[in-house]
Amino acid sequence: MNDDARLTAWVRGRVQGVGFRWFTRENAMAIGGLRGFALNLDDGRVQIVAEGPRENCHRLLDWLCSGDTPGQVDGVTEIWATPRGGYPDFAIR
Template sequence: MANVCVSAYVYGRVQGVGFRYSTQQQATQLGLTGYARNLDDGSVEVVACGSQQQVDSLIDWLKQGGPKSAKVDRVLTEPKAPGDYPDFRVRH
C-alpha cells in the first residue's frame, strides 16, 4: 500500500533522451507505482507512490540527473493525493 505520492516536474534536456523509460526502470526497481510523461513545455512529470524512503530515493536519482543521456537543470516536487496506480508506466 502506498504511503505517499509525489509529483515531480523535471526540467532540462529530458525529452527525446529515454528519460521516461529510464525513470520507469528506476521506479520499478524501487517498488514504486505511478507514471512518467512528457509535458508540452519540454519538462517531464513524474508521479511516484510508495514508502517515503522509496519516493525519496527516486527523487534523489532525478536530482542527480537521471540517465546519462539527460541533463537535468532542476526538479520541483509537490505532494499528490494517493492514486490507484497498479505499477509504474510511461504515459504518452
C-alpha cells in the same frame, strides 16, 4: 502513521527524446513498491507521479536530482501529498 506518500515532480532541462521516461520507470521498478507514471509535457518538461513508501519516493527523487539520468536535468520541482491510488503499476505515458 501511514508512511506512504505521493510525489509529483516536474523535471526540466534536456529530458525529452533521451529515454528519460523509460529510465525513470526502470529506476522506480528497481527501487520497488512504487506506482505511478512518467509523462512528457508540451513545454519540454517530464512530469513524474510516484506513490508508495515515502522512503522509496525519496530514493526516486534523489535519482532524478543526481545527474545520473539521461539527458541533462536543469532542475526538479516537487510536491508531496497523500496517495490517491488508482495506478496498477509504473507506466510511461
